Amino acid sequence: MPEPHPRIFYADTSDVIAKKILGSTLIYKAQSATIIETEAYQGSNDPASHAYRGKTPRNQAMFNEGGYAYLYLIYGMHLCFNITTSPENVPGSVFIRGIQIDDEIIIGPGRLTKRLGLSLSDQNRCLYQDPKLQIYPGLWAQKNQITAHSRIGIKHGLDLKWRFKIHSTY
DNA sequence: CAATAGATCATCT
DNA sequence: GATGATCTATTGC
Numbered sequence: 564m565p566e567p568h569p570r571i572f573y574a575d576t577s578d579v580i581a582k583k584i585l586g587s588t589l590i591y592k593a594q595s596a597t598i599i600e601t602e603a604y605q606g607s608n609d610p611a612s613h614a615y616r617g618k619t620p621r622n623q624a625m626f627n628e629g630g631y632a633y634l635y636l637i638y639g640m641h642l643c644f645n646i647t648t649s650p651e652n653v654p655g656s657v658f659i660r661g662i663q664i665d666d667e668i669i670i671g672p673g674r675l676t677k678r679l680g681l682s683l684s685d686q687n688r689c690l691y692q693d694p695k696l697q698i699y700p701g702l703w704a705q706k707n708q709i710t711a712h713s714r715i716g717i718k719h720g721l722d723l724k725w726r727f728k729i730h731s732t733y
Numbered sequence: 734c735a736a737t738a739g740a741t742c743a744t745c746t
Numbered sequence: 747g748a749t750g751a752t753c754t755a756t757t758g759c
Contacts, residue, residue, distance in 0.1 A: 639741030641752045673752050
């Protein structure tokens with residue numbers, strides 16, 4: 564039996580984890596999804612981040628140590644799913660933008676949370692301890708290529724190339 | 734095709 | 747009271 568990514572996997576900064584987690588397998592409600600697109604968000608060094616101006620009730624989950632779920636509602640209707648990174652009280656998260664389930668490609672943070680059935684009750688779940696929500700190392704044996712891009716839907720921090728996509732090359 | 738508008742609400746100022 | 751780490755439908759070229 565393979566093990567989920569351990570606690571130490573999430574200890575680095577979000578831009579590193581966002582790349583490293585591509586191709587990993589997300590397990591939720593008997594569904595198995597491959598992570599194919601991510602973005603990184605940090606803290607006071609990242610003007611696009613919810614945590615740019617410090618801790619608030621909404622973003623408190625971003626201050627967890629690495630490996631916890633951070634979810635929030637955007638535009639009154641879409642749930643967005645992140646995984647925290649970095650030590651406790653150092654805000655950082657990997658925002659999941661795209662997944663693949665079997666042959667179905669799902670791009671868009673709101674679409675994928677709806678498809679998987681994630682909800683705010685999954686807030687703060689630990690990805691390496693909670694059996695309901697887990698992430699395993701990828702089983703992609705192919706040679707893959709990762710590209711870096713500007714993040715979507717933000718007004719600041721567009722110079723940071725913190726959106727990452729994995730492409731299978733065969 | 735590309736551009737725009739509308740939905741809809743918790744959070745922050 | 748304004749806004750936003752979005753998505754879809756619709757309009758316009």
